[in-house]
Amino acid sequence: xxxxxxxxxxxxxxxxxxxxxxxxxxxxxxxxxxxxxxxxxxxxxxxxxxxxxxxxxxxxxxxxxxxxxxxxxxxxxxxxxxxxxxxxxxxxxxxxxxxxxxxxxxxxxxxxxxxxxxxxxxxxxxxxxxxxxxxxxxxxxxxxxxxxxxxxxxxxxxxxxxxxxxxxxxxxxxxxxxxxxxxxxxxxxxxxxxxxxxxxxxxxxxxxxxxxxxxxxxxxxxxxxxxxxxxxxxxxxxxxxxxxxxxxxxxxxxxxxxxxxxxxxxxxxxxxxxxxxxxxxxxxxxxxxxxxxxxxxxxxxxxxxxxxxxxxxxxxxxxxxxxxxxxxxxxxxxxxxxxxxxxxxxxxxxxxxx
Amino acid sequence: xxxxxxxxxxxxxxxxxxxxxxxxxxxxxxxxxxxxxxxxxxxxxxxxxxxxxxxxxxxxxxxxxxxxxxxxxxxxxxxxxxxxxxxxxxxxxxxxxxxxxxxxxxxxxxxxxxxxxxxxxxxxxxxxxxxxxxxxxxxxxxxxxxxxxxxxxxxxxxxxxxxxxxxxxxxxxxxxxxxxxxxxxxxxxxxxxxxxxxxxxxxxxxxxxxxxxxxxxxxxxxxxxxxxxxxxxxxxxxxxxxxxxxxxxxxxxxxxxxxxxxxxxxxxxxxxxxxxxxxxxxxxxxxxxxxxxxxxxxxxxxxxxxxxxxxxxxxxxxxxxxxxxxxxxxxxxxxxxxxxxxxxxxxxxxxxxxxxxxxxxxxxxxxxxxxxxxxxxxxxxxxxxxxxxxxxxxxxxxxxxxxxxxxxxxxxxxxxxxxxxxxxxxxxxxxxxxxxxxxxxxxxxxxxxxxxxxxxxxxxxxxxxxxxxxxxxxxxxxxxxxxxxxxxxxxxxxxxxxxxxxxxxxxxxxxxxxx
Numbered sequence: 109x110x111x112x113x114x115x116x117x118x119x120x121x122x123x124x125x126x127x128x129x130x131x132x133x134x135x136x137x138x139x140x141x142x143x144x145x146x147x148x149x150x151x152x153x154x155x156x157x158x159x160x161x162x163x164x165x166x167x168x169x170x171x172x173x174x175x176x177x178x179x180x181x182x183x184x185x186x187x188x189x190x191x192x193x194x195x196x197x198x199x200x201x202x203x204x205x206x207x208x209x210x211x212x213x214x215x216x217x218x219x220x221x222x223x224x225x226x227x228x229x230x231x232x233x234x235x236x237x238x239x240x241x242x243x244x245x246x247x248x249x250x251x252x253x254x255x256x257x258x259x260x261x262x263x264x265x266x267x268x269x270x271x272x273x274x275x276x277x278x279x280x281x282x283x284x285x286x287x288x289x290x291x292x293x294x295x296x297x298x299x300x301x302x303x304x305x306x307x308x309x310x311x312x313x314x315x316x317x318x319x320x321x322x323x324x325x326x327x328x329x330x331x332x333x334x335x336x337x338x339x340x341x342x343x344x345x346x347x348x349x350x351x352x353x354x355x356x357x358x359x360x361x362x363x364x365x366x367x368x369x370x371x372x373x374x375x376x377x378x379x380x381x382x383x384x385x386x387x388x389x390x391x392x393x394x395x396x397x398x399x400x401x402x403x404x405x406x407x408x409x410x411x412x413x414x415x416x417x418x419x420x421x422x423x424x425x426x427x428x429x430x431x432x433x434x435x436x437x438x439x440x441x442x443x444x445x446x447x448x449x450x451x452x453x454x455x456x457x458x459x460x461x462x
Numbered sequence: 463x464x465x466x467x468x469x470x471x472x473x474x475x476x477x478x479x480x481x482x483x484x485x486x487x488x489x490x491x492x493x494x495x496x497x498x499x500x501x502x503x504x505x506x507x508x509x510x511x512x513x514x515x516x517x518x519x520x521x522x523x524x525x526x527x528x529x530x531x532x533x534x535x536x537x538x539x540x541x542x543x544x545x546x547x548x549x550x551x552x553x554x555x556x557x558x559x560x561x562x563x564x565x566x567x568x569x570x571x572x573x574x575x576x577x578x579x580x581x582x583x584x585x586x587x588x589x590x591x592x593x594x595x596x597x598x599x600x601x602x603x604x605x606x607x608x609x610x611x612x613x614x615x616x617x618x619x620x621x622x623x624x625x626x627x628x629x630x631x632x633x634x635x636x637x638x639x640x641x642x643x644x645x646x647x648x649x650x651x652x653x654x655x656x657x658x659x660x661x662x663x664x665x666x667x668x669x670x671x672x673x674x675x676x677x678x679x680x681x682x683x684x685x686x687x688x689x690x691x692x693x694x695x696x697x698x699x700x701x702x703x704x705x706x707x708x709x710x711x712x713x714x715x716x717x718x719x720x721x722x723x724x725x726x727x728x729x730x731x732x733x734x735x736x737x738x739x740x741x742x743x744x745x746x747x748x749x750x751x752x753x754x755x756x757x758x759x760x761x762x763x764x765x766x767x768x769x770x771x772x773x774x775x776x777x778x779x780x781x782x783x784x785x786x787x788x789x790x791x792x793x794x795x796x797x798x799x800x801x802x803x804x805x806x807x808x809x810x811x812x813x814x815x816x817x818x819x820x821x822x823x824x825x826x827x828x829x830x831x832x833x834x835x836x837x838x839x840x841x842x843x844x845x846x847x848x849x850x851x852x853x854x855x856x857x858x859x860x861x862x863x864x865x866x867x868x869x870x871x872x873x874x875x876x877x878x879x880x881x882x883x884x885x886x887x888x889x890x891x892x893x894x895x896x897x898x899x900x901x902x903x904x905x906x907x908x909x910x911x912x913x914x915x916x917x918x919x920x921x922x923x924x925x926x927x928x929x930x931x932x933x934x935x936x937x938x939x940x941x942x943x944x945x946x947x948x949x950x951x952x953x954x955x956x957x958x959x960x961x962x963x964x965x966x967x968x969x970x971x972x973x974x975x976x977x
Contacts, residue, residue: 354823
């Protein structure tokens, strides 16, 4: 016998669930709803507790909970986090960007080359790198919308092209960044600006943390408080309806790719400052990490549903996992396996939420 | 005999069914009516095994029935034809009909031949002249609905639930379906027929059960009741008149369409238009009639700027200025608004809230310095909800959770917030209950009195005849006639729609524009 009736089971229930009777009888809802609604927060919390319990102690001090360690977690989460914020926008519109890792490599090579080879000053370097990232994003967006390709394909192509250019540009080697005063040396302020610390009430806050959280707040506000933000959700939720409602769908799509490219540029500045080089193999696999953070954070790959807060938490969850397993000296292979499991569990939990 | 005893079902926040009891006699056609949200769909979902947790009992031929799922329901001989389509567009007709129970060869591989042959037989029974190997996405909605019917027929059901099966069908197709229903009835099949269309109910049903707000209100013999009696039972009040009579007077021309041609790309399923010209006046309701595939939807879409300019020729002017009709955005700026035929796939963003859907087209109007001002947006949403009487648990609720009629009001509200001077309505009352219909008619009356001009495409002639000042009739994308409401009647509209302008015997039409 057929499966005719099965698809409607889930899809249609809402029709009947909330009805039009003017005084619906309230049935007490389960408290689970609250837990599920904010489930990524709870996962984060649970993970923090577990990590604290599992953490080794040094001099009677919990290593995991040391402020320095916690700040490091955010610091190392920030590159992926910043990229994932852009990825969230793209995924919210129903697209995907596979090129972020490769574009990061291109931008990182660009930053190293502009300082070490072309003798660009600091502002010039920053502008140049951000322009590379934004342009790559723009190209992704324009090709996707104008040629009506799936973004999976466009950005897969961009991945290949960006890596190719990065490799040609760096002659297949990493370009080391050496700081100092004079020609063929990078301005030391570059390092301070993108890999330094800021002293806040005696606490050494890594600058990456500021960039990450700052960008998260700005983008979250843009999503919640602007027409553009509303349009992002509309395009991902129902593209046809959005277009017929007067939303310029192409512009929205091009914009999210361009923003992602721009954010990848920022991530590349942080990256090259941290590792003091720019290499065509930088950012390998970053696209998958970013997608993982987005998905764990509760954004639907189908588009239209998701938040920046979720993505930030997703990025933190991934990093905490790395951190605690590192503290426990667990092999990285197990970390990878565990990450895979977490992704599946997170997505299954998301579905329960509906 | 199918008997329901004190069936109850609640969802978080809502008691959808409350102690509903009635029975359906074997071989009977039992109509089930009620406004949207009355509990009909919930009841049907219980009967076809989608909801398995409910209070009360269902007895089938005296035996207690507790279905474990849809498949179980099918094994008990219960099949359902849904109001909305559950077909997979990329598969062929035959593959859709036999989805999940594909006939196989002795080797265990798919027996396409058997599948096609059986499907062809079913289609022939429905008098649907298309090849079973055709992809479902290439069919119009009405044809797809008939494929759903074929699918249910293929199950050899003894109890058949029809959930508004005609909402997308043309007159000819409805007649075809009714013939099938009659033959099924003769074969002893019990049918539960859900509909908002009273002519159908009175033509088919033996008895009628009315639900309201989850309660069983009455079960009456169809021969001993009247339409107004049923309406009174459904809404719990008398509806003085479904259609507002005074529609005000006509003002100056607001839109002029001249020699509009449309040549959609060959790969799209859209129909072409040839030389359509008309003017629309302030406060006027212009109806667009025509058979399925006659280009009704395409006409509205072309005016709204859905098609790229190179597919279109002719000129459109709005309020005396040229209307380039190159994008929906441009059209909205020029004072047009469009309520689409299919609200679910074309008008609503299902997971956005009621409020966010309402303001989607008019966000600019609640912005200051380019940013939406929450307070202004709130005010716009509240005024829409109040003036359109949208029943929703809250404006933050996802719009997909509302009933069909209320979703349609959200779509209308979204359009009205842009303060359009011309409203394009495509099947504005499809699949919504009589109460919501009346409200939408009243709203249309109010709008035209305020000077809004309306173009309304509809497959329901009574609606067009009651509401419109003039009716433009399309036949295969050509303008067959423009009739004044004083001259228009079902006969001459059908005559024009079937290409027989002299109006002889339109009821015998079997014309399908693209057969």
